[in-house]
Amino acid sequence: MHSSACARMPLLHAGRSIAADSCSLIFLNRLHLLERYGRVHRLVLTQALYDEITRMPGAKASPEDISLYTRMFAGNIPPVPSEHAPGSGPEAGLSVADRTLIRAFYTLNLDGILTDDKKVCSCCRRRAIPYINTPMALFALLYNGGLSHARYTTALQELYAMGRYAPFVRTHMENLYRSYCAHTPAAHMRQNGC
Secondary structure (H helix, E strand, C coil): CCHHHHHCCHHHCCCCEEEECHHHHHHHHHCCCHHHHHHHCEEECCHHHHHHHHCCCCCCCCHHHHHHHHHHHCCCCCCCCCCCCCCCHHHCCCCHHHHHHHHHHHHCCCCEEECCCHHHHHHHHHHCCCEECHHHHHHHHHHCCCCCHHHHHHHHHHHHHHCCCCHHHHHHHHHHHHHHHHCCCHHHHHHCCC
């Protein structure tokens, strides 16, 4: 992929600190890629969002999932104040947990946000906060050598079966992958199972 295209997508690069939304973490966990993604980007989780993924509404998280989340995040959940009053302006309509995600970005000087929530994405756009969704997190794994091409395409299809992604998201991901493949040396692609 051209370096100029990568420069426009700073959250592709490894080593970024990203505040993570519960839905995106759950998707990555279901794909068995959460720990691998956690080695590419430093994931930050607020207490409100940690509570969401360990006490999922309607069904309890499995003991294995809770163990994974605890291992990855316990003792490493930075204090981010939780306001119970509804947000105003760009934060209007966000849940308390989602407002802590936005607040974490600012108070902890993070590089961006990982979310699949439309309201959070909209708030990020209005506030010019860099963000990625789970399909882009999978692409970041591929881009940084954390996934083979074959595993990336399989994981992306599994993700699409789990979540509702608009056609423009799918088209964007197809174009991004096609551009990446067009600018990746053939030897590198063969080595990574493409």
